[in-house]
Amino acid sequence: MQAVLWFTDNLKQKSTLEEHSFLITDVRFSPTLPRLATSSFDKTVRVWDVDNPGYSLRTFTGHSASVMSLDFHPNKEDLICSCDGEGEIRYWSINNGSYARVFKGGTAQMRFQPRLGRYLAAAAENIVSILDVETQSCLHSLQGHSKHVDSICWNPSGELLASVSEDSVRVWSLGSGREGECIHELSCSGNKFHSCVFHPTCPSLLVIGCYQSLELWDMAEKKRLTLAAHEGLISSLAVSNANGLVASASHDKFVKLWK
Known part of the structure; x- marks a missing residue:
């Protein structure tokens, strides 16, 4: 029900965001402004000022089910997007505080293509849809996972998308x-996959969050390395392109930073 902001240089707490009434499902920073957004089981999306996070700047209501994921558009500062557990995707105007468009397509996680922002990737069940941001038309339906997709992530150039289900990871061009072709696939070798992120300084390296461990997958060399990391499921991963750090969050209630 709360999000906590930390300074990564000294690991001290900056502030706590406490307006949601139920579990927070996703947290995203704006790529262009000092803003962050949170989505929640309370069916709302809230936008916060990073420098003055005492109260939210905007609260978006309108979803009829738990909001599962959200993201800022990479270069349209006014546009934020969210999806709920019933597959509804909403575009919101941060300035107007209202929704701009509503359509169907994602239930689990959704992410805008970095840099260009031409595409929106949205996962629902075992399929990832690639949607045209302007028209909402489905350009590609990425199929191949046998189990539901838990996590998706783009590489920094926006040319590759990774999708993770508990038994496999697939990378799409x-x-x-x-476009729409699966160019790499990694099968689970005993431990369940859950989350993923492209390494901030090694373009061919994908970091995969599992139960208690991190899997490092070098797609170019076709090698993998397992690191003991947490005492529980690694539910989320994030990277900083500014300092090259990888952050992992786990059900063991710890967040860890990796170099």
């Missing part, structure tokens, strides 16, 4: 003339 969305550039260079091979």
